[in-house]
Amino acid sequence: MTWDDIISQAKTSDMAETERLLMDEEIFAAFYHRTSRAVWAYLARVSGNAALADDLLQESYLRFLCARRLKDDENACRSYLFRIATNLLRDHWRRPQTAPLEEVPEAALIAADNRCSERMDSQTLLGPAFVRLGPRERQLLWLAYAEGCTHREIAQITGLGAASIRILLFRARRKMARLLRQQMLKPERKS
Amino acid sequence: MKLFFCSKQEEVMTVLRQGQWPEGCDQTLHAHVAVCQECNDLVLVTQTLQQARRETMQEPGFGPNSATAAMLWWRSELRLRRGAVERMTRPVAVTENFALIGMMIAVVGLATWQWKQIADWLLSLTNLASGNTLYLNDPELGGFGMASWLPMVLMAGLGTFVVVWGVAVLLLAERD
Numbered sequence: 001m002t003w004d005d006i007i008s009q010a011k012t013s014d015m016a017e018t019e020r021l022l023m024d025e026e027i028f029a030a031f032y033h034r035t036s037r038a039v040w041a042y043l044a045r046v047s048g049n050a051a052l053a054d055d056l057l058q059e060s061y062l063r064f065l066c067a068r069r070l071k072d073d074e075n076a077c078r079s080y081l082f083r084i085a086t087n088l089l090r091d092h093w094r095r096p097q098t099a100p101l102e103e104v105p106e107a108a109l110i111a112a113d114n115r116c117s118e119r120m121d122s123q124t125l126l127g128p129a130f131v132r133l134g135p136r137e138r139q140l141l142w143l144a145y146a147e148g149c150t151h152r153e154i155a156q157i158t159g160l161g162a163a164s165i166r167i168l169l170f171r172a173r174r175k176m177a178r179l180l181r182q183q184m185l186k187p188e189r190k191s
Numbered sequence: 192m193k194l195f196f197c198s199k200q201e202e203v204m205t206v207l208r209q210g211q212w213p214e215g216c217d218q219t220l221h222a223h224v225a226v227c228q229e230c231n232d233l234v235l236v237t238q239t240l241q242q243a244r245r246e247t248m249q250e251p252g253f254g255p256n257s258a259t260a261a262m263l264w265w266r267s268e269l270r271l272r273r274g275a276v277e278r279m280t281r282p283v284a285v286t287e288n289f290a291l292i293g294m295m296i297a298v299v300g301l302a303t304w305q306w307k308q309i310a311d312w313l314l315s316l317t318n319l320a321s322g323n324t325l326y327l328n329d330p331e332l333g334g335f336g337m338a339s340w341l342p343m344v345l346m347a348g349l350g351t352f353v354v355v356w357g358v359a360v361l362l363l364a365e366r367d
Binding site: 032045 | 207208231233235240243247266267270271274
């Protein structure tokens with residue numbers, strides 16, 4: 001084998017690698033287009049914070065790409081992406097906050113989150129009822145009824161036991177239905 | 192809370208997922224939902240959440256607007272490369288740290304083991320300096336003897352060594 005052969009082989013493998021990367025990037029772009037809004041909606045609704053949802057969405061996709069799972073089938077990729085997003089949300093809630101929420105001026109909160117809660121809440125009944133649920137209840141309800149995930153998928157995404165999902169969902173659903181009915185009965189609403 | 196799982200729940204859920212509620216399903220299911228608290232809750236919650244999802248997905252003001260797929264791809268490539276470099280250099284850093292710790296242990300051990308000889312040597316140096324035999328007669332030194340400047344030289348040497356050592360450790364720590 002001569003040096004020319006070695007160089008031409010290296011060039012060929014480089015070209016193949018570049019081609020593969022370009023193809024992967026195209027596949028990812030299509031996958032991102034199909035899934036990003038759903039993941040963002042999940043993050044924004046569960047966290048109640050659009051800016052946080054933006055940040056966590058980017059980090060979710062970065063971790064997804066670094067895990068090299070693009071070759072898996074669409075459902076597995078989607079499920080894995082939601083799992084990353086769920087873990088990031090959990091990490092965010094566990095992280096010690098720099099200031100307690102009570103100490104933050106209300107004006108600052110509105111300015112920081114003027115895109116999400118207020119507008120979304122005014123559009124549907126969901127907002128006021130949803131914020132009164134716990135983070136886990138919000139996750140479970142959104143995954144089950146907004147995303148249409150099965151109990152098994154929810155267990156994979158949240159890391160909870162598959163057997164407990166049904167009971168947890170039952171309780172969360174009943175609580176949310178009660179809150180929604182209370183919301184609907186308020187006379188001052190939706191005049 | 193009393194747990195109650197209705198047998199019709201799956202059927203109601205399927206109809207809701209397919210978007211066939213309320214028009215696309217039969218009257219018996221309607222009648223059941225009207226009387227079953229469990230299914231009624233299911234319909235209310237699912238419809239509300241589906242509506243919220245539709246609004247969130249369609250609202251132009253919302254959504255992943257700060258990142259594009261290409262940018263994320265590029266950033267992930269950078270992160271992967273950085274990770275690869277870190278993985279490659281980690282054994283070298285670990286070896287350096289081990290060598291540093293080993294050297295420190297050796298110096299401390301040697302000093303402890305040979306402390307008597309070191310103390311004797313230092314004492315002999317001091318005695319030598321304080322003796323008249325090595326007294327420096329250089330007038331520029333202003334009459335300072337070995338006894339006065341040798342400890343200072345030793346201290347300066349030791350100080351320099353400590354500073355260099357500290358900087359080396361700091362650089363290593365920063366790189367890690």
